[in-house]
Each structure stands twice: as C-alpha cells, then as structure tokens.
Amino acid sequence: MKPAAFAYTAASTLEDALRELAAAPEESHVLAGGQSLVLEMNHRAVRPTRLVDINTVPHLGLLQTDDAPDDGARLRVGPLVRHRAFEQPVDEGPLGRLLALAAHCLAHPPIRARGTMLGSLAYAHPTAEWPTLAVTLGAELDLRSVLGHRTLAAEEFLAGPFTTALAPGEMLTEARFPVLPSATGVAFLEHRPTAAGFAVLSVAVALRVADGTVVDARIGLAGAAPRPVRAPAAEGLLTGRPPTDEAITEAAAASAETVADPPADPPAGIPFRQHAVRVLTQRALHRARDDLTERT
Missing domain, CATH: 3.30.43.10 (Uridine Diphospho-n-acetylenolpyruvylglucosamine Reductase, domain 2)
Structure with a gap:
C-alpha cells in the first residue's frame, strides 16, 4: 500500500x-x-x-559526553544520531560497550544506517533495544514544544506498548545516559525468532563491583511486561554480595517473577517467558561478571 x-x-x-x-x-x-x-x-x-x-536542522546530531554539576557525566544524544553511531563504543568505559552490544542486536545494517535512537524511543516498541537500555540505566529525556521544555525519566516517558508521554506538538530533543563507573561489567542478550525482527525478550545488565562486592546492580527486562522494566528483587539479591554463581542463580530466579501482563505479539505465554527471562538473566549476569573480570 x-x-x-x-x-x-x-x-x-x-x-x-x-x-x-x-x-x-x-x-x-x-x-x-x-x-x-x-x-x-x-x-x-x-x-x-x-x-x-528535521534532517535539515543543524546541530541535532549531537553526541557528546558532558559533566553534570551534581551526579557525574552524561552521554548526550540528539534526535539525528543514527543507530550505527553506537556500533563502535562512543564512550571508552562500560557505557560505550553496553550501547555497542545493543546496537549490533538492532535490526540490520540498512536500518541502523538510517534509523535514530530517539526515533526508537518515541516509537516505544515494547522490546526495542534503546527503550530497554534507557530504563535500565535511568536515562533522562528532554521534550520540547512551542509551550516550553520538560525533562522526564525514561520510566515516566515510556507509558506502554507504542505509547509515550509525548503530548501533541511535542518533540523528543535529547536523551542523556549516565556514564557508568569503570568497575562495571555489562551485558545485553536477546531472544528473537529472526535476525531482522524485534526481540521476544531481552535482558540488559550493568553490574558495579567494589572490593569484590556488588555495590550497584541494574537488570532491565523487555518482553516481561507491557514496557521495559527493571527487576528490583533480583537487583536486591545481588547488591551487597559477591557476584558468585549462587547469587547469580538466585537473582535470575527472582527476575522471572517480574513477568506480568507481557506483550501478546509474538504469542508466548507467561510460563515460557518466565523460563526464558530466568535463563537470559543468568547468562547476562555471568557475561557481565566476565566482562568486569577481563578488565581488572
């Protein structure tokens, strides 16, 4: 048509x-x-x-790291930054590695050459890569209109499948991702039936360790709920403990309990999704731990 x-x-x-x-x-x-x-x-x-x-508007391809006055550096992403910009790390630390892992999962090269991160966020597919990472990492999103400007956390912005907080006449103008500390292991895994289609499920992990103990655990899930969500129970089971096999197994089991009212398309029932979330989370946590070990 x-x-x-x-x-x-x-x-x-x-x-x-x-x-x-x-x-x-x-x-x-x-x-x-x-x-x-x-x-x-x-x-x-x-x-x-x-x-x-907006392709003819200058300066909308902004991609740079700025220091925030209160809580560290942020990677700023403008609305004309294409997916392919993240195929190679845009940050020397774990944030760059995590974005690159997700970018290589995204569709195929022609799509990555033209599509944009902020366009994906505005489209709000329930299992898309960038919304999942935005929720996992606590990204901030700027929205502008002729009436003014506002900033929302990714969790507030993503209201449901293909539904966002964008008001009529409003435009998503910037996303800001916190730069992860160097002692952070990262992983991103997906389950999808075809290489070019959207994932059925995905798991993003950022695991920060100090003196052998997890001090911050972030586990983001897509396909477990109508929009990307964190797995707070699983994160709590890891925080304050060494990232042992036992702790990872317990956290993976807890992440499966996050599955509730998942997307209906493609069809995959709750028992399957719970099993798949547990398996993917366990694998992702092991990879994040290995990623950290390789760099320390």
Missing part, C-alpha cells in the same frame, strides 16, 4: 520544526530516520496530514 496524502515541510531550525508541529499538533509527525514511521504510513496504521522533516 501507499500512504495517505500528507503535507511535507523541511524545517531549517528547531524552533521552525516546533512551530510546524504546533500548527497541527494532533495530525503532525516528526520525520528523522523514518524506519518505523514510513512503514506504518504505507500500511495506513498511522495517517499524519503533515510530516515535519
């Missing part, structure tokens, strides 16, 4: 883009990579009357 008729505008500045969105906020969509949007337009699942192309 072909998309329904629409008007097209190429914005020259961010302010210009926001004004265009405000002119018809309920019917307008932002075009950056278009890898999900154009497909849905062709299927007529969405029918915007106006597309606002």
Whole structure:
C-alpha cells in the first residue's frame, strides 16, 4: 500500500520544526530516520496530514559526553544520531560497550544506517533495544514544544506498548545516559525468532563491583511486561554480595517473577517467558561478571 496524502515541510531550525508541529499538533509527525514511521504510513496504521522533516536542522546530531554539576557525566544524544553511531563504543568505559552490544542486536545494517535512537524511543516498541537500555540505566529525556521544555525519566516517558508521554506538538530533543563507573561489567542478550525482527525478550545488565562486592546492580527486562522494566528483587539479591554463581542463580530466579501482563505479539505465554527471562538473566549476569573480570 501507499500512504495517505500528507503535507511535507523541511524545517531549517528547531524552533521552525516546533512551530510546524504546533500548527497541527494532533495530525503532525516528526520525520528523522523514518524506519518505523514510513512503514506504518504505507500500511495506513498511522495517517499524519503533515510530516515535519528535521534532517535539515543543524546541530541535532549531537553526541557528546558532558559533566553534570551534581551526579557525574552524561552521554548526550540528539534526535539525528543514527543507530550505527553506537556500533563502535562512543564512550571508552562500560557505557560505550553496553550501547555497542545493543546496537549490533538492532535490526540490520540498512536500518541502523538510517534509523535514530530517539526515533526508537518515541516509537516505544515494547522490546526495542534503546527503550530497554534507557530504563535500565535511568536515562533522562528532554521534550520540547512551542509551550516550553520538560525533562522526564525514561520510566515516566515510556507509558506502554507504542505509547509515550509525548503530548501533541511535542518533540523528543535529547536523551542523556549516565556514564557508568569503570568497575562495571555489562551485558545485553536477546531472544528473537529472526535476525531482522524485534526481540521476544531481552535482558540488559550493568553490574558495579567494589572490593569484590556488588555495590550497584541494574537488570532491565523487555518482553516481561507491557514496557521495559527493571527487576528490583533480583537487583536486591545481588547488591551487597559477591557476584558468585549462587547469587547469580538466585537473582535470575527472582527476575522471572517480574513477568506480568507481557506483550501478546509474538504469542508466548507467561510460563515460557518466565523460563526464558530466568535463563537470559543468568547468562547476562555471568557475561557481565566476565566482562568486569577481563578488565581488572
């Protein structure tokens, strides 16, 4: 099929883009990579009357690390940063490694060459890689419109399958990921039926260890719930203990209890998802521990 008729505008500045969105906020969509949007337009699942192309807006390809005044450095990502930018580590430490692991899981090279991280966050597929990492790491997201600016945590922004906190006329303009301390082991694993499709389940892990003891454990799950979630019970079982095989096995079992009201597509029942989450979490925790061991 072909998309329904629409008007097209190429914005020259961010302010210009926001004004265009405000002119018809309920019917307008932002075009950056278009890898999900154009497909849905062709299927007529969405029918915007106006597309606002931001590819001609300067400075939206921002990708840099800045120091925050209160709580450490942040990796800043603009709305025109393509998936492929993360295939090689953009940070020398564990954050760069974790983003690269996820990037290589994402679709296939042509999609990664055009699609954008912020477009994936705005699309909010329940098992997509970037939303999963944003929730796992506690990323902050900036939203702008002609009415002003606000910042939301990723957990607040991602409301459910294909549902976000974006208001009509609003645009996602930046994501900020905390730079992970050097003594952090990371891992990212997925279960998906085809190389190019979305995952059924995925697990992201960041495990920080000091003096042989886990001082911060982050376990993010996609496919266990309607949107990416953390596994707090599993994280609590690891924190304050050495990352032994026994602790990892207990944490993996606890992560399976996070499965509740999972996505229905592709069909996979709760017992399967609980088993798969336990197995993937156990593997990911072992890999994160190995990742840390290799660098210390």
